Amino acid sequence: MHQCIAVGAISGRRPASKQPYKKSTGFDKIKACYEVDQSPIGKTSRSCPATYVKVFDHIRALFAQLPEARMRGFDASRFSFNTEGGRCPDCKGNGRIRLEMDFLPSTWVHCEECNGQRYNPATLEVNFRGKNIGQVLAMTIDEASAFFESQPRISHPLKLMADTGLGYLQLGQASPTLSGGEAQRIKLVSELIKGRGAKAQMTNRQFQIFNLYLIEEPTVGLHLEDVKRLIDILHRLVDEGHTVVVIEHHMAVAAEADWILDIGPEAGEDGGKIVAQGTPETVAKSKTSRTAPFLKTSLQTK
Ligand SMILES: [Zn+2]
Known part of the structure; x- marks a missing residue:
């Protein structure tokens, strides 16, 4: 042992x-x-570091508790990019859209509707310390562990990932793009x-x-x-x-x-x-x- x-x-x-x-x-x-x-993390290609280590649950809960969210009646699921309600309907929360082409491999293009921010405008109006949920997902693990320092349930796991050399990855980086x-x-x-x-x-x-x-x-x-x-x-x-x-x-x-x-x-x-x-x-x-x-x-x- x-x-x-x-x-x-x-x-x-x-x-x-x-x-x-x-x-x-x-x-x-x-x-x-x-x-x-x-093998890739998570059950689907929509998994990312933040969802895999469950940090995103705490981030969503934090956003749902903000006065701006409570006033609008937004709960934690509103801040999910996997379910309808808060996410951008065009890209379904990916921030980019898959282009299928007949003779070439499919490719991803930037979503014009949300400008790559993954959520609809009403969801993006809720800010924590000046950042909306889309901007949070675009942060690197290093940036986010400093940004959420006052929230140990979020910052501790992020710090652990940063300590092991994963700090450069984005919180919302899609599973297929990870080595x-x-x-x-x-x-x-x-x-x-x-x-x-x-x-x-x-x-x-x-x-x-x-x-x-x-x-x-x-x-x-x-x-x-x-x-x-x-x-x-x-x-x-x-x-x-x-x-x-x-x-x-x-x-x-x-x-x-x-x-x-x-x-x-x-x-x-x-x-x-x-x-x-x-x-x-x-x-x-x-x-x-x-x-x-x-x-x-x-x-x-x-
Ligand atoms: Zn979009």
Whole structure:
């Protein structure tokens, strides 16, 4: 428990009918198991960082409480871009309109009706600190975490995303425009945000039940600076009491693990055996592990 485990080079094949292990214990301690992959966030293409981490619910509630909104009888749903009522009818709250063309891929054009602001004029008349709901969705996470500083339920999750290097994304940025790595990090941060509430409810710090996160090669396509931020998120999840299993070739990540299972020695049918296991320091000293010299270098530069 409380561990970050890196599994190296999983490549072995096993017969489908045969159980690959003799026994397994400790599963009763696992509350849930999540595979955190790089697929798009949310159920639809209308999902965005603000809706995925649920910050937008709090922003809508805040707007509904403003005197201008109460006078007009606007509730929180009025400030949704997913339902009719407050959104721009022309672009259906997208701020842009999809152009379908016969011989070319479809493309998006700016919505003239709302000027890209996603809502109808009456909704846009409600302002919080001089900004309407459309302008809020156009803010970056960095800007919004400062703008909503007086509203902890909104600013804390945003700050957490900014801390992990996602501050440049817009609150309302559509899910399909996010890279796989960005989507994966938003998912990891949303787990941290959920965890905060759960941790606050705990009366003691004995984490009896925890989540198990399975993450395959999260560093693919990331710059070194972003790898460091990713490692930071993984450490935070472990600090919350969860267990993180990472399948990874990036030695900077492996060097941060509490326990490594080095699987090899080759790829495909020539692999699948545990070559070395233990703390990074132990595996780095292994004579049989091909990963050892690389791990050793990574540990020295850590
Ligand atoms: Zn529009």
